[in-house]
Amino acid sequence: xxxxxxxxxxxxxxxxxxxxxxxxxxxxxxxxxxxxxxxxxxxxxxxxxxxxxxxxxxxxxxxxxxxxxxxxxxxxxxxxxxxxxxxxxxxxxxxxxxxxxxxxxxxxxxxxxxxxxxxxxxxxxxxxxxxxxxxxxxxxxxxxxxxxxxxxxxxxxxxxxxxxxxxxxxxxxxxxxxxxxxxxxxxxxxxxxxxxxxxxxxxxxxxxxxxxxxxxxxxxxxxxxxxxxxxxxxxxxxxxxxxxxxxxxxxx
Numbered sequence: 001x002x003x004x005x006x007x008x009x010x011x012x013x014x015x016x017x018x019x020x021x022x023x024x025x026x027x028x029x030x031x032x033x034x035x036x037x038x039x040x041x042x043x044x045x046x047x048x049x050x051x052x053x054x055x056x057x058x059x060x061x062x063x064x065x066x067x068x069x070x071x072x073x074x075x076x077x078x079x080x081x082x083x084x085x086x087x088x089x090x091x092x093x094x095x096x097x098x099x100x101x102x103x104x105x106x107x108x109x110x111x112x113x114x115x116x117x118x119x120x121x122x123x124x125x126x127x128x129x130x131x132x133x134x135x136x137x138x139x140x141x142x143x144x145x146x147x148x149x150x151x152x153x154x155x156x157x158x159x160x161x162x163x164x165x166x167x168x169x170x171x172x173x174x175x176x177x178x179x180x181x182x183x184x185x186x187x188x189x190x191x192x193x194x195x196x197x198x199x200x201x202x203x204x205x206x207x208x209x210x211x212x213x214x215x216x217x218x219x220x221x222x223x224x225x226x227x228x229x230x231x232x233x234x235x236x237x238x239x240x241x242x243x244x245x246x247x248x249x250x251x252x
Contacts, residue, residue: 128168
């Protein structure tokens with residue numbers, strides 16, 4: 001049986017755009033591939049403690065030198081790492097808070113990214129200790145991520161790509177939903193192509209829907225405001241591809 005870990009971070013629960021999109025996509029996938037089992041890790045309902053001095057000291061110490069109290073400090077971290085390591089795929093749904101991750105998601109990252117546990121230090125720097133598997137991120141943000149006047153900087157997706165690669169998870173794809181319309185289109189798309197995004201085949205290329213186009217999660221409405229808007233959205237898609245492209249040139 002395939003296992004998918006869904007990590008959700010929005011405090012808005014089912015009012016959350018990112019959660020709605022991810023839940024809809026997962027539900028459609030399960031309908032067509034019932035063998036997939038989903039593990040829910042809701043960081044809003046069950047927030048994790050941020051690392052304190054005891055956690056940092058225990059995590060930096062070789063396991064053979066830890067005492068019972070130090071192992072107890074790391075018990076929850078070990079559970080989260082085991083949950084992550086046992087999943088065949090990871091779906092992460094999150095809002096953007098102040099251009100980056102919500103603190104509850106950063107706390108989860110701090111629990112699962114640990115030296116000598118999920119990465120090691122060697123002559124090449126940090127090397128991941130987990131086997132690669134697909135990581136799919138649904139990010140909801142309240143503004144445009146276009147690299148242009150009026151756009152906002154995205155620190156979330158580049159950070160997540162980097163930190164997952166540090167622990168060995170390099171099969172990373174992300175989709176940014178900038179408006180409620182983007183969410184509705186994403187959900188509609190999953191119903192039309194239920195295995196097309198979450199089931200390891202990422203939404204990576206541009207797909208036309210009449211005069212609407214989705215460029216790797218950036219929904220472009222070329223007919224909304226005429227030629228001037230069409231020119232803006234073309235620049236937006238180009239900027240997105242330049243910032244969020246893989247080595248093979250495929251936008252993510």
